Amino acid sequence: MIINTVAGNDNHSRFTDFFQPFLIDESNVKGNFIRLGQAMDVILSRHDYPDSVSRLLAEQAVLACMLSGNLDDGGSLTVQVKGAQQDDAIRGPVGFTVIDVKENGDIRGYADLAPDALTRIRELEKTQEEISLKDLIGEAGFLAITITPAADTQQYQGIVALSGDTLAQAVEEYFTQSEQLQVSIKVSVGKIAEGGKHKWYASGMMIQRVPDLGGKAEKVKLEDDGEDWNRSRILMNTVKNEELLNPTLSPQTLLVRLFNEDGVWVYEPKQLQVNCRCSRERIEDVLGNFPDEDIEEMKHDGVISVSCQFCNKTEVFRDDDIARIRQNAVE
Ligand SMILES: [Zn+2]
Known part of the structure; x- marks a missing residue:
């Protein structure tokens, strides 16, 4: 079941810079799908970061957009990634990275690099095939999520340790810890050749098991509910990186491909764009x-x-x- 196929499509054949919320039919599973194309490329091409830093910032941008789904009118959300603050800790070449997302879809972000960062990262590139999160951020890194509502109600901040290999794992943990919600996240970042250039794309899908969405909920036995969740999680994780990133594949087509058996509902997608508050x-x-x-x-x-x-x-x-x-x- 699919409604609405217009927004999220910037020129009728390309589908980028959208936030697409969806709902698995007759289950307590909802999710969102994000693909950043032009917006990601603009943010990264303003700076000349090494690829490993661009990848980190791109993954963070997708996760920040995923987390921004419940912002109030005029609210905003900031995701920061930082290494340890203690003096004796081993610091990474990246001081911190930050991404801001506003409720209207405006995003911005940058990485703060140590003065010797480029030399250090080049050294790492010579000796290892992949540069890990810990290589970049250093010891005892953490991810901080700050939600700022539009009205003068209080800011909320959640902090989670970067104990796993990826930022996505930290965000999954954040949901389990702070909201007692089960979530599953898949993120992909890559460069796609376009008009003689390689452009950055970043994309991700998240599903979460919500307590009650009405509808089938009152009729469902608890054990069935768990089965719905497991099934959705398995189906979502069959998604390939190239499907997430491919700008010619519409969000609706991909969601149907993944969840067709159960049926999937989509809400109005939101456009995402680079916009800074400075002027x-x-x-x-x-x-x-x-x-x-x-x-x-x-x-x-x-x-x-x-x-x-x-x-x-x-x-x-x-x-x-x-x-x-x-x-x-x-x-
Ligand atoms: Zn600015």
Whole structure:
């Protein structure tokens, strides 16, 4: 059973940058399917990270989108991955990585690298075939999920240790620990040749066993419910990496392929796009409100430079800009 086949399709033949929620028919299993194409490539091509770092950030972006399904209007969610904070711990070449997702589908992210990161990662690449999460992040890494609601209700933060090999495992653990929910996650990241270039794609599918969705729930015996879950989990895990990533394969086609036997319902998909909160206007507003002596202190070589790590972009304000901003602020 499939409804809606329009959104999530950016030009009628390509299906990328979507969040597609779904429901397995007559069961207590729901899920979502995410594929990032253009958005992933924009985030990663703004920076020149080694491939192992790009992969980590891409996997994190998919997981952050998966977690963003229940955000309130105007709410946002941040996923951070960090190594140990203790002084004696072995630190990885990656200080931390961060991905923000807003309820409207805006995403942004970057990796903070140690000054010697590139040399260290190149050394690792010479000696080992695969670079692990621990190689990048160092000892005792953890994943922090922060949910910021739009209203001034409290922020929520959940932290889970990176004890497994992948970020996806940590997110599965997060669900079991914090929400007592069983989830199963599959993530795939890769480059696809397009127009003479290799572009980054990242995709993932998550299903979760929810307590009660109504419908069949009241009629189902508990042992049947467990069977539904196991079956959905097995079916989802038959998905191939190339099916997850393939931008010409529509989300609906893939979901039917996987769960056809049980039937699958899809909800309206959500579009995902790269969008940062920084802007020259916003910086001008801030600069307009600083006392004169602070403005003087912020100047280096006669100009104020303000950088956005997410966009890897620097806005420069010269004396005449600053005079105009301060004049406007007074008026
Ligand atoms: Zn920015």
